Amino acid sequence: MAVPHGPAGVGQARHRMRAQLRGGGVSEAVIDDAVLILSELLSNACRHGRPLGDALAGDGDVRAAWRVEPSGRLTVEVTDGGGPTRPVPATPSVTARGGRGLNIITALAQDWGVRDGVHGEVTVWVVVHDDAGAARRREDFAARVTAPPVSRAS
Secondary structure (H helix, E strand, O other): OEEEOOHHHHHHHHHHHHHHHHHOOOOHHHHHHHHHHHHHHHHHHHHHOOOOOOOOOOOOEEEEEEEEOOOOOEEEEEEEOOOOOOOOOOOOOOOOOOOOHHHHHHHHEEEEEEEEOHHHOEEEEEEEOOHHHHHHHHHHHHHHHOOOOOOOOO
């Protein structure tokens, strides 16, 4: 689907993906992961990439796509007009407001990568696990980011 290069497109794509995946019988755990991944990819495309075609930044569209494979895995892709940098996970400071999106995707996904296309287009693709994998990932991820208990003084 083509969505506006900007925040409005993220909401449109999330809504449509959730509805289509529910209609296809995909589990809520997988849908939640996929919608979060789609949001991160689209936000990054709007922040770091250009719209497709000849439009200037802030105008035009980016493409969002998803498909359920016969094995039950879900592949999510976002294509933009490319940008000055390549998508790579960052190491933000504790107080940084951003920079965690690709790390979140790495924690939730089976695999992800970047594919160059025609006319400078860049596609970031992500393969989301099936239900059993999603439950394992969520438990592991939660264990890795749980804050230490805070003792309360009397």
